[in-house]
Amino acid sequence: MFQPDSECLPEAQLRALQLQRLQAMLERQWAQVPAYRARFEAAGVTPGDLRRLEDLRHFPFTRKSDLRDHYPLGLCAAPRASLRRIHASSGTSGKPTVVAYDDHDLNIFAEVVARSLYAAGARPGMTFHNAYGYGLFTGGLGTHAGAERLGLCTVPVSGGATERQLDLLLDLQPDVIACTPSYALVLAEGLARRGVRPGDLQLRYAVLGAEPWAEKTRQAVQERLHVQATNIYGLSEIIGPGVSNEDVREQSGSYIWEDHFYPEIVHPDTGEVLPDGEWGVLVLSSMTRSALPLLRYWTGDITRLLPGDNTTGRSVRRMAAIQGRSDDLIILRGVNVYPTQLEAVLLRLGQISPHYHVTLTRTGLLDDLTLQLECDVPSAALRDEVQRQVKAQVGVTIRCELCAPGTLPRSEGGKLRRVTDLRGER
Structure with a gap:
């Protein structure tokens, strides 16, 4: 049946x-x-x-x-x-x-x-x-x-x-x-x-x-x-x-x-x-x-x-x-990026929590992507490694911010908003 x-x-x-x-x-x-x-x-x-x-x-x-x-x-x-x-x-x-x-x-x-x-x-x-x-x-x-x-x-x-x-x-x-x-x-x-x-x-x-x-x-x-x-x-x-x-x-x-x-x-x-x-x-x-x-x-x-x-x-x-x-496609300086691609990079780095958030901003004529993610022990080496891996695997240059565990938004059972686009705001 x-x-x-x-x-x-x-x-x-x-x-x-x-x-x-x-x-x-x-x-x-x-x-x-x-x-x-x-x-x-x-x-x-x-x-x-x-x-x-x-x-x-x-x-x-x-x-x-x-x-x-x-x-x-x-x-x-x-x-x-x-x-x-x-x-x-x-x-x-x-x-x-x-x-x-x-x-x-x-x-x-x-x-x-x-x-x-x-x-x-x-x-x-x-x-x-x-x-x-x-x-x-x-x-x-x-x-x-x-x-x-x-x-x-x-x-x-x-x-x-x-x-x-x-x-x-x-x-x-x-x-x-x-x-x-x-x-x-x-x-x-x-x-x-x-x-x-x-x-x-x-x-x-x-x-x-x-x-x-x-x-x-x-x-x-x-x-x-x-x-x-x-x-x-x-x-x-x-x-x-x-x-x-x-x-x-x-x-x-x-x-x-x-x-x-x-x-x-x-x-x-x-x-x-x-x-x-x-x-x-x-x-x-x-x-x-x-x-x-x-x-x-x-x-x-x-x-x-x-x-x-x-x-x-x-x-x-x-x-x-x-x-x-x-409609979730991020076009960053001519490169197509989906949030799931960023998530895949983070999850390959085993010491990093899968909780993350993306913020898009614009400086002059250039778009910027800030990737916030949680980790137990923030370090410059880890931040640099995330930026390097995203560049190597996704093809874009980003800014990474490391946050304390539990500080980024969590799902409460519904869909979780992963991306905040501020490029249209002044």
């Missing part, structure tokens, strides 16, 4: 299913969403023009701005009376992004999260510590429903209140935890302060997502919490967490549940569809959603598509670890 036949279809059958579901999605948008019909007409296409999967490239992208332009529910394809849940982004820039679910969508949401948790190692009867935030953010309620669908005993802890989280981890001894990777490290620090050693807990699996993270972060989480950690990927516009997940046996790329979500990789500047294996922006179509089916949604996440792995029996494709977001 939790690794269904649709994950293992021969490629020709999977592509035929995707074409059928995309065609039905386009018909629904044409008939029931005036904004999509207008977009199709402006692009000179109709649903009947999708005869092959390759024809999808002729249809327009959907972007976050489209959801804001049609705020709150202008892209819905279902009547208001049939909606059963509303989620929304935090709205840090302009109006929030509102997404709607009907009964059908909530059923799919629970199904794909259950499949993701199963791939992560969770099994019916285990106890699940859910430290994703509940509320308008999709993480908490989404993973909760999937965990219950899988048959887990779910502890709805939500985010924050770290000391209470630590008490529950010690008292309830869950098998599985879900949270952001940065918060997993916060919990590991808290346990260490209490004298809890790796392996003292019953925890076996960590399902981490909602922010990009490096392979060295995985290693740090696994060593400090004594778990096997996998990446769960999703975004509220498509459905929430559960679009894809790594298999715990491989930990090598997240399987996309392609029977529900059709992936494309496109060039970040031109929008040209790129072949599997090339890096670009991930674009997703939510083929089976009924309340809010989005066509070719521009996620902004930089990744690439990889083939399935015969060891799991899955034929659906995997997505590589997110390299960064196209």
